[in-house]
Amino acid sequence: MKGVSVCGTIRGHTNGGFVDYSEKGDIELLPAIQAYHNSDSLANILSMSDLTRYYRVFADSKYSASFFVFISNDCILEFKKLGNGLYGFDVDKDNKLTTVHTHSSFHHLFFTTVRANRTYFSNREVEGAEQARIL
Secondary structure: OEEEEEEEEEEEEEEEEEEEEEEEEOOOOOOOOOEEOOOOOOOOOOOOOOHHOEEEEEEEOOOEEEEEEOOOOOOOOEEEEEEOEEEOOOOOOOEOOOOOOOOOOOOOOOOOOOHHHHHHOOHHHHHHHHHHHOO
């Protein structure tokens, strides 16, 4: 977390008690918003209001206990529901998705990028496909 500064205190309640957050800072993965920060806590707190103001957020609780934040066309973050009812994103793991499939009865969304698909092929195979496309 960068650019940490003092802010109005908020209190987060958990099954282990409460934690006060009196600092806010910039988040590398979500540059449009800031998170509440406490150096003694394991997690930072994000505002869902800020997330939905600056990013596209998708959730369908009928099919998944997660919500997805669309950072760009080729980067989607999956926030998974934790045992305590909160949602979390572990920055130490590779939780970035390149494909999201929704099970809505109204529509289906299949999202894949060329960059993500290239990781399944060698450089020689990608170059061969490029040459075939040009021909």
